[in-house]
Amino acid sequence: MNTVDWVILFGTLALIVGYGTWKTKGSKNIDGYLLGDKTMPWWSVCLSIMATQASAITFLSTPGQAYEDGMRFMQFYFGLPLAMVILSITAVPLYHRLKVYTAYEYLETRFDLKVRSLGAFLFLMLRGISVGITIYAPSLILATILDWNISLTTIFIGSLVMIYTVTGGTKAVSLTQKYQLTIIMAGMITAGLIAFWNLPESISFADTFRFAGEMGKLNMINLSFDLTDRYNIWSGLIGGLFLFLSYFGADQSQVGRYLGGKSITESRLGLIFNGLLKVPMQLIILYIGILVFVFYQFHQAPVFHNTSLKERAMQTAQAGEIQKLELEYDQVFLKKKEEAGQLASAIRENNRTQIELSKESLASISISERDIRSRVKESIAASVPGANTLDKDYVFINFVMTYLPHGLIGLLLAVVFSAAMSSTASELNALASTTTVDIYKRSINRKGNDLHYVKSSKLFTAGWAVIAMIFASIANQAENLIQFVNIIGSLFYGTILGIFLSAFYIRYIKSNAVFFAAIIAESVILYCYFFTEIAFLLYNIIGCALVVGLGLIFQAFENSVRKVKDAS
């Protein structure tokens, strides 16, 4: 990092935060503050939805995922377009016609106050904890790369978001997200192009595609039905459909985005274009990881991508061992580079025999590389007790820091900060909306005027931002970050989805039945978490099935009791 990078990084962030704050300050009514006066055109709704979903960890982790594991992660998103269609037909017209501020407000219209409050409470628990992780995850990586204090990085991101989210509410969130997403995509594509331009001159863009394919990285579709395999077409279509129905239909951080649409048409088009663009967008991000993979066939990759952690290990008695392994790694790379060159030539000449020979050699070189890397990781784990030696999330950012020219490094760091800020802003905005509308305005103080509720919303936004920063500090204690996020999500999403599925599609189930079903379902999920070994990813299905199943049973029971009473 040099001065140019710092100027670009802080200049970009200051421009976005400053412009967002200045342009959207002064909302005097609750419609303006929480729904942005419902003025958003479809493209703005679409950008806002995409920016909310794509957190910093998406841009840090996804290229690393492709680098290590190929393109198969893309299947995870196949359920999303289907969810967009279903929600465009059902949720969008319903929410718009009822003129709701939050998704949970609809639950009172469909059921009653207690179901609305329960839905809002479960959402606040889920999102209140996970917003801390949204800040913490990129803070951890940025603090490591920039050698900053982790608490300082957390406070820096949290405070920047707080400034414009408190001042401008929903308008500020969507306005800044437009610029943030533009910077994110421009930065990511530039990084991919730099990886490509640094390949040997004889390798064309089409060659990178064939090279990656021959190396087994274009494993885009897996048709086998295997419950133990996380990414196949079936888990993507079925599991993804449920996950995205729940996320886009019942999570206020997304519902709030399309509720700001000018009309049903604008909100619907926003969702439809998200359905059209999301999979190609993931394809681009994953392919950037593939380009980095091809790049590292011709350039020396670090033996361990979290170089900061490796440097710490080099200060210990393990330094000698790590150095020895690095020398071995250098030797292996020379062989790899030669074989990769031969494979590239064979691909150009379409020499099938040579392609197979080179692939075999590269496969055996890859085994040696993996062996050396795992020995390095063991040495690091031995020298820095408690250190996380998973370095997949550092592959892309390390490439950026090492190979991008100055100026672009600053831009790419602005990408990561922007992504962290855009998803955090939506989450804080959703938490404040739900606290104000579903709890404070509905059950605590019903007599305030618009200005009072705007002020309350601002206070709740600031309050949730502080809580998020505190959770981000506690997250440090969590052994595995992604697992922690998934566990928190799985504890509540199943029950919330069950309530909304009953509300949208099962008219038979009424308020008492769904309320008690949801309470029991949530208790069962918490019991499973504390007292059983059931895999936490199953909590989503268990929770949702329990709410719907028990709801149907309780309703049948209630109906039969009523019939008996009526008869007597």
Add this chain to the structure above:
Amino acid sequence: MTQPTDEKPPVFKSWNSWYWLVMGVLVFQILLYLFITQSFL
């Protein structure tokens, strides 16, 4: 699929056309990616 609202969509005559477009694009992408995957097996 049912016609859920009387609001007319842009470009197409009905919303159903938009929904079929989204699903058609998804099917096209899946088939394309399947072809790419199979090509390198």
